[in-house]
Amino acid sequence: MMYLAEARMQDVVKKQLQFKLKAYRGVFTSLIAVQVLAILFSLGGIGMSGGETENFSYEANYYSGNIVIVLTMLWGFITAVLLTTRAYRFDDFSFVTNRVSSNVSNIYFLIVSCILAGITAMLSSFLLKVLVISFVNTDAFVQASVSFPEYSTGMIGTILYIILFSALGYLVGMFTQIHKSLIVLLPVLLLSTLILSTGHPELIQNIIGFFGNENSFLVFALKTIITAVVLFGASLLVSGRMEVKQ
Amino acid sequence: MIIISLLLAFISVIAGIYIFNAFMGKYHIKKPLKWIFGGYAIILIGSVLIYFMLPEDTFTHAKTYSDEEIMQEEKNQEELYRLALNGKIDQVDDKYITQQWEFELKDDRLVLTAPEPQHSAVTVLAERAGTDKKIKIDYYGMKRIVGNVDVSSKVKAPELEFGENTIHIRKREKVNVKVANFSKEFTVKQFSDGKKSESRMSAMMDQDFLYMQIPVGVEVTGGVIFIDE
Amino acid sequence: MHKGGWEMNVIECKGLTKVYGKTKALNDISFTLTENKITGLIGRNGAGKTTLLKIISGYLKETSGEVKVFSESPFNNLKVSANLIFVNEEMSYPGSLNLGEILKAAATFYENLDMELAERLMNYFSLDLRQYHTSLSKGMRSTFNTIVGISSRCALTVYDEPTSGMDAGVRKDFYRALLKDYIAYPRTILLSSHLLNEVEDILEDILLIKSGEKYLHMAMGDLKEYAIALSGRSVSITKWAEERKVIFQKSLGAGSSYIVVKNDLSALEIEQARNEGIELMPVSADDLCVYLTNKTIGGIDDVFSRS
Amino acid sequence: MILNSDSMKPIYIQIAEWLETEIISENINPHQKIYSQYQLAEMFNINPATAAKGLNILADEKVLYKKRGLGMFVTDEAKETILSKRKNETLKTLVVDLVKEADYLNVSEIELIQMVKDASSCIKGDGK
Numbered sequence: 003m004m005y006l007a008e009a010r011m012q013d014v015v016k017k018q019l020q021f022k023l024k025a026y027r028g029v030f031t032s033l034i035a036v037q038v039l040a041i042l043f044s045l046g047g048i049g050m051s052g053g054e055t056e057n058f059s060y061e062a063n064y065y066s067g068n069i070v071i072v073l074t075m076l077w078g079f080i081t082a083v084l085l086t087t088r089a090y091r092f093d094d095f096s097f098v099t100n101r102v103s104s105n106v107s108n109i110y111f112l113i114v115s116c117i118l119a120g121i122t123a124m125l126s127s128f129l130l131k132v133l134v135i136s137f138v139n140t141d142a143f144v145q146a147s148v149s150f151p152e153y154s155t156g157m158i159g160t161i162l163y164i165i166l167f168s169a170l171g172y173l174v175g176m177f178t179q180i181h182k183s184l185i186v187l188l189p190v191l192l193l194s195t196l197i198l199s200t201g202h203p204e205l206i207q208n209i210i211g212f213f214g215n216e217n218s219f220l221v222f223a224l225k226t227i228i229t230a231v232v233l234f235g236a237s238l239l240v241s242g243r244m245e246v247k248q
Numbered sequence: 249m250i251i252i253s254l255l256l257a258f259i260s261v262i263a264g265i266y267i268f269n270a271f272m273g274k275y276h277i278k279k280p281l282k283w284i285f286g287g288y289a290i291i292l293i294g295s296v297l298i299y300f301m302l303p304e305d306t307f308t309h310a311k312t313y314s315d316e317e318i319m320q321e322e323k324n325q326e327e328l329y330r331l332a333l334n335g336k337i338d339q340v341d342d343k344y345i346t347q348q349w350e351f352e353l354k355d356d357r358l359v360l361t362a363p364e365p366q367h368s369a370v371t372v373l374a375e376r377a378g379t380d381k382k383i384k385i386d387y388y389g390m391k392r393i394v395g396n397v398d399v400s401s402k403v404k405a406p407e408l409e410f411g412e413n414t415i416h417i418r419k420r421e422k423v424n425v426k427v428a429n430f431s432k433e434f435t436v437k438q439f440s441d442g443k444k445s446e447s448r449m450s451a452m453m454d455q456d457f458l459y460m461q462i463p464v465g466v467e468v469t470g471g472v473i474f475i476d477e
Numbered sequence: 478m479h480k481g482g483w484e485m486n487v488i489e490c491k492g493l494t495k496v497y498g499k500t501k502a503l504n505d506i507s508f509t510l511t512e513n514k515i516t517g518l519i520g521r522n523g524a525g526k527t528t529l530l531k532i533i534s535g536y537l538k539e540t541s542g543e544v545k546v547f548s549e550s551p552f553n554n555l556k557v558s559a560n561l562i563f564v565n566e567e568m569s570y571p572g573s574l575n576l577g578e579i580l581k582a583a584a585t586f587y588e589n590l591d592m593e594l595a596e597r598l599m600n601y602f603s604l605d606l607r608q609y610h611t612s613l614s615k616g617m618r619s620t621f622n623t624i625v626g627i628s629s630r631c632a633l634t635v636y637d638e639p640t641s642g643m644d645a646g647v648r649k650d651f652y653r654a655l656l657k658d659y660i661a662y663p664r665t666i667l668l669s670s671h672l673l674n675e676v677e678d679i680l681e682d683i684l685l686i687k688s689g690e691k692y693l694h695m696a697m698g699d700l701k702e703y704a705i706a707l708s709g710r711s712v713s714i715t716k717w718a719e720e721r722k723v724i725f726q727k728s729l730g731a732g733s734s735y736i737v738v739k740n741d742l743s744a745l746e747i748e749q750a751r752n753e754g755i756e757l758m759p760v761s762a763d764d765l766c767v768y769l770t771n772k773t774i775g776g777i778d779d780v781f782s783r784s
Numbered sequence: 785m786i787l788n789s790d791s792m793k794p795i796y797i798q799i800a801e802w803l804e805t806e807i808i809s810e811n812i813n814p815h816q817k818i819y820s821q822y823q824l825a826e827m828f829n830i831n832p833a834t835a836a837k838g839l840n841i842l843a844d845e846k847v848l849y850k851k852r853g854l855g856m857f858v859t860d861e862a863k864e865t866i867l868s869k870r871k872n873e874t875l876k877t878l879v880v881d882l883v884k885e886a887d888y889l890n891v892s893e894i895e896l897i898q899m900v901k902d903a904s905s906c907i908k909g910d911g912k
Binding site: 027030031034037038048051053056057058059060061062063064065066067068071076122124125126127128129131132133134135138139140141142143144145146147148152153155156157159160163214216217218219222 | 260281284285288291292293295296298302306307308309392394395396397399402403420422423424425426427428429430431432433434435436437438439440450
């Protein structure tokens with residue numbers, strides 16, 4: 003008998019992750035494109051206030067990396083959706099895999115990408131500052147002082163937000179792969195619930211508030227991690243219903 | 249509103265998926281790819297280094313003012329003016345005095361001139377004090393807060409020209425202040441201790457004034473408001 | 478090669494059925510493939526070859542019945558995936574990797590992959606390691622896929638119409654390369670094709686399926702003796718045809734007929750047939766498969782005959 | 785040599801016949817190792833199992849003998865065996881064809897035997 007190769011799940015997942023990091027480099031190109039675009043948007047400032055009296059006028063421009071972070075979150079969502087599409091799933095199945103290893107390695111890949119995305123998103127605020135200082139003519143550059151622990155917590159928070167969005171995207175993508183009609187149905191369903199619930203916008207606010215109003219970092223981390231685990235877990239269950247390559 | 253923005257978000261997500269697919273999917277720009285990644289990393293790290301090498305005084309460290317604080321500050325200033333107008337200048341903190349002058353009159357009359365329109369110049373309050381021919385002038389400059397930063401120092405005291413019996417208030421250049429304010433990213437702010445949201449309002453009323461002590465018996469011509477005693 | 482008395486079953490199918498909506502792609506197929514054989518899966522287009530191969534490779538789930546590869550159910554099975562490579566036209570690789578990088582990636586997944594062999598084959602077939610899979614022509618892509626298939630040396634190598642788009646020369650070279658590497662590193666190979674004559678020499682066994690059902694499964698050598706053709710005057714041929722199952726028949730005009738029947742004639746019967754002036758001829762494997770998989774025993778001629 | 789896959793003869797018979805020819809023409813001598821199934825498979829681009837079948841026919845006919853773990857070797861009497869087999873088979877077929885043709889042409893058995901005798905003496909006479 004020809005010697006049969008052993009296939010341990012963790013080894014296969016590790017190999018797939020390495021393979022994906024290499025093969026899906028395009029994901030990082032799009033990340034850079036999104037962030038550069040967001041930085042350009044941010045250069046215009048995210049807000050402005052001004053006023054004038056007889057002897058005095060002022061103009062205050064507000065800058066921050068918020069646009070970069072928000073667009074990076076959107077990037078996380080879209081990237082996750084893309085990973086569930088046929089083209090990417092088929093690439094997996096040209097080599098050793100099963101559904102679980104394919105999904106787990108996708109999730110690891112998303113997490114690694116989101117960590118990278120979060121770090122670059124936060125670092126790009128420095129680039130934004132340097133650019134504003136170099137090119138914007140003002141009387142004063144004002145900044146709230148941010149301590150290193152505060153900044154690091156913010157960075158991890160950013161990463162968790164991006165992971166949360168990509169987990170959501172992965173589940174949404176998985177659903178649309180089960181049945182093509184869900185591509186249309188899912189947004190329609192969501193929109194109609196929104197329209198029906200216009201009288202009670204509490205739902206959306208509650209969801210946003212659940213994460214956004216959480217001031218304790220630990221509780222926030224717990225909430226996002228548990229939610230992401232639940233979303234990813236649901237995607238795994240959903241994908242179990244799929245055949246490959248029909 | 250929420251629905252419209254969500255609709256836009258959906259459309260952009262779908263457009264994004266198509267664009268991304270075309271962008272990353274089946275194109276192979278390999279060599280430049282390495283440079284793009286490397287270049288971006290270098291730019292980011294470089295900007296962090298540059299940021300930390302910037303001179304200390306590049307940034308004004310903002311005290312974060314809340315809307316209430318700004319409103320309180322404006323109220324304080326009105327109160328201050330009211331006190332002065334009601335002859336309770338002794339209740340006004342001396343810290344507001346940013347410049348002082350002393351001037352000796354030749355005769356018993358004083359002519360105060362200011363450029364037209366009158367009101368573009370500073371308000372002049374006066375009280376009768378003393379009998380010698382000395383006039384004491386204090387300038388009360390007010391605090392101005394713009395974009396969470398105190399820009400009071402940008403507003404200079406008016407320039408006075410003294411003649412034999414005249415004081416001319418020079419026309420002041422209008423002060424324009426531009427401030428670039430770097431706010432904390434929302435993910436940083438969410439877990440920061442100072443949770444109050446920063447104000448986009450500003451305290452910048454033209455409540456500054458010159459306070460003159462004019463000797464008794466000196467005849468005054470010009471826009472001077474004598475306080476009620 | 479260790480051909481002892483003990484042979485392991487690499488693939489076992491029992492009552493395997495696959496239904497798509499209302500159509501039965503596979504119907505109650507049972508067979509066993511023992512290790513280290515090259516088996517040809519032959520059938521017409523739409524007979525269910527691809528479905529069968531995809532079920533074996535774990536891409537599709539059977540509707541009913543049982544399928545075992547290396548004694549395990551192949552669907553969603555990591556061990557099966559690690560020891561099996563499925564080569565077909567649809568093989569897709571990330572567009573961002575060039576052929577060399579794809580091979581390197583394949584080598585991390587398939588531990589038996591012989592990179593040196595792969596590179597030599599690439600060189601021989603004028604494929605450049607720096608080319609991209611998507612920029613290859615159909616034939617070149619098939620060539621690359623088959624190179625991955627040969628050099629990965631999986632215990633079970635499954636090819637689904639591997640030569641589509643290749644030119645005749647490359648096909649011949651590919652089959653020879655496959656045979657040579659098989660001789661050096663014996664493994665189980667399952668090869669589907671609708672063109673038997675290009676593969677028959679290298680096959681050990683043949684598995685013929687027709688409309689989703691197994692038609693026959695036998696050694697290639699036996700297939701050549703499976704049927705016999707009788708040709709002669711229609712009168713005497715008809716008598717022979719009545720008594721046995723006719724696989725194929727055609728009229729040769731002017732009172733002569735040609736029929737193909739199962740070769741179970743005794744020596745006496747052969748003698749007798751010869752005496753009646755009937756000519757007995759062998760049937761080539763290729764023709765036989767065509768006859769066996771025809772819908773009617775007359776083939777296309779039946780469409781035109783109005784008797 | 786190139787095999788004729790369209791031929792009536794199965795590939796393994798063609799392999800066996802080729803090996804026989806090699807032995808008759810003394811390219812391979814008694815007690816010499818004969819090609820392995822793998823060598824044959826490579827030479828003729830056929831499945832090794834098919835080649836093995838060809839070898840086994842010769843082993844059954846005692847043209848070859850197996851040495852465990854070493855392969856197959858040509859027997860002492862290989863050449864004779866092959867020659868006698870070929871005589872038998874070729875001649876038999878020819879005779880059958882002859883009888884058939886005679887039957888077709890309404891030549892009686894006695895007539896046919898006479899013709900054979902004539903032909904034989906004619907050839908032998910020529911030989912002398």
